[in-house]
Amino acid sequence: MWDHDLAWSFRRSPVTMMAAALTLICVGAAFFSPWLAPQNPFDAAALDLNAAFKPPAWVEGGERAFLLGTDNQGRDILSTIMHGARISLAVGLASVALALVLGVSLGLLSGYLGGRLDAFLMRVADVQLSFPAILIALLIDGVARVALPSERHDEIAIPVLILSIGLAGWVHYARTVRGSTMVEREKEYVQAARVIGRRPLAIMLSHVLPNVMGPVLVLATINIGTAIITEATLSFLGVGVPATQPSLGTLIRVGNEFLLSGEWWITVFPGAALVILVLSVNLLGDWLRDALNPRLR
């Protein structure tokens, strides 16, 4: 019955269907980029400096082989976008997964056990919320750079990035789950489980968790967009992914330098790709939240 109603709501909204299609295309292109991309932009040997600064194929001077043009090193923009999107998506999904697991666990414990643990965790959350997420990510990233030897920076860069964006984002999940947990805890099916003799941890995981996950999934979908943008921002600032594995943010930064000299395609296309990706994920999240809402009420 659930799925039926969700599917019906999905079919009724052309915007949502389009957003889902776009998301699917972006994710597909990104995931399958090693096989789909016309060129491997990270293979230095395959690059030809003569092919640098070529405009998109439909502009005079462009070539079919480089559909969206090339950058200052002769890399095909389309291929670079696909590979970059892959990294952006990977970082986005992984950091959201981390924030979700951390936030949901802490929220469950906080809401169910209450008392001093709850008070402590919520104060920590309040403090963290008073800082912008980007600053927190920057902070964690900075600490990692200082703590680790510079040879290992490139290796560790992406995991550290995921860690910093993830740690910056757990609070919203924790608060949402804590609120729902406090409501569910008072319900009689939880009390029945206590009477039956189940342990608190078992009750939290098997009884409460399935009933509080709904809003979390909606949050997660929307946060994927935010995470990708945060990653892009950090990469734009130069503290995100290493230069050897550029993400969409890096591409935008690199292309920025050439914007005013006329090679607009180097920054515009990665920028557009970022916007389309985040927008379609957000629209999907919007629809999901509204479609699930009458059920939650």
Add this chain to the structure above:
Amino acid sequence: MILEIDRLKVQFPTRRGTLTAVDDISFSIAPGEVLGVVGESGAGKSITGMAVIGLLEPPGHIAAGEVRLEGRRIDNLPHEALRRIRGRRIGVIFQDPLTSLNPLYTIGQQLEETILTHLPMSSTQARERALSLLREVGIPAPEARYGNYPHHFSGGMRQRVVIALALAAEPRLLIADEPTTALDVSIQAQIIALIKRLAAERGAAVMLITHDMGVIAETAHRVAVMYAGRIAEIGPVRDVIHAPRHPYTVGLMGSIPKVGTHQSRLMQIEGSMPRLNAIPPGCAFNPRCPKRFERCGVERPGLLDAGTSRAACWLHAAP
């Protein structure tokens, strides 16, 4: 007659088809009379009340029939006109006194607002009237409590304030939807007595909607028993309770436990009330009826004379 309901039908269009929540019911209430509308959940009694005051939640709407207040049709009035009638000529008491009163205004303010909206008088006069209403409904020291907010009152006191509000503009018809269900049994008795007395004094007609037969027994003159959106039986309270004519009413009365009698088991009706989208053809009660015969599953009975009451049951068809 103050209120006349004539072949009223209320429907809800849904994704899966049209549901008929109230199907062709008719009754009337005379001045000073209390008519109980009793039924279990899903029978359509609250929806009937909402249809009369014009507060049906969309997409629910009146699909057929008429509602007449003192002879004039009110079901087809435009919103503005109906809003004026509500409050002035019809007073409403809902179940939950906590949500019927605005928590942000004092009870004095709420009373005055209602009075001034419907009756031409100065605010001093309105205040006087509000105080006398509070006295009438039994709020002790009304001057002192005039400036109190709803949450300063207990449940029973709040319900009295709600009753005062309902009576503020001297309505001709009072609709009470489960007015005592949320109250303790000892307070219930007080509120029942209050409603009865006030209605009698003013000659107002009262439509008392409830699932509690005991409240009906104490308060109403006549009672209509509803089942699956239809009236199963209607008649004087004493007769319907002590000598029910419809098998559903018989089963209902048998399943109510009574203090003092030493029964070991209650009478029980098998099955449950059909959902609105699965009402059987013919008499809605027939699948559960111990007295059913062939005609019951085919033709829907209208209200047939059965002594002093009327019952929608083929057992009472004229031979």
Add this chain to the structure above:
Amino acid sequence: MPLLKLDSVSRDFDVSRPWLNRVIEHEPRRLLRAVDRVSFEVTKGETLALVGESGCGKSTVARLIVGLHAPSEGRLEFHGRRMQMIFQDPYASLNPRWRVRRIIEEPMMFLDQKRDVGELLRQVGLSPDDAERYPHEFSGGQRQRISIARALAGEPDLLICDEPTSALDVSVQAQILNLMAELQERLGLTYVFISHNLAVVSLIADRVGVMYLGRLVEIASAKDLFSRPRHPYTRMLIDAVPDLEMSGKSRTPVAGEVPNPLSPPPGCAFHPRCPHANERCRVEAPKFLNGVACHAVEERRI
């Protein structure tokens, strides 16, 4: 030996304002005494009912018996093996995400010998196929049956029922009450039945305890309580039940309302509303003697 014994059990709830507010406004802690020195016994095979209006503490007593709250004072003795509980709200007492089978199997986790889920469902009047469905597919009455099946799965000696039929329609209530009576006969169960509905209680209870503002004011066999109520509050409660027989008996409506449990009246909690209150009632709380806590009864004034 009684199956269950409560010995002067009390339960306090801390309803103080948040710590910061208290410190700034110099307010003391506020304690709500929800249950005040309640003592009674339950024998195997009987149905003891606890009645009272809202705020009287009967639901708290149920939760104390079953262990959801710990007593602040006093002692609880249970001489059986297992207890189970049935709750009031059929819509909140079953996990909406679990199938019926899992719901009913849960109590069996702690038993060596599992029962058959289909058999349990049949016992409560449902079909074994219902095990694969979700709670939202059932009506209120059917959900209560599932709750009963779940309770029975745990093979309890004692079943605590907290207003199990208050949220149900009258005809559904009749079905559930009949079912519970039948199960008690067949399985030799003992019930503690909480209710505010005196009519229901008069039907199913062997003994009845009346509570007011956390205290037990009278306890007697159902027969005695309804034919010869002693405590003034019991009399008023019985009097306030709407008269379905319409015998035309004149009733004096109960005066006043239940006071705020945070600041109960001194002495006997009922004295502001009692037509027989004297000076002693205003000052001294009556002791529980012979099944009733009332000075007027003790002094043979009524």
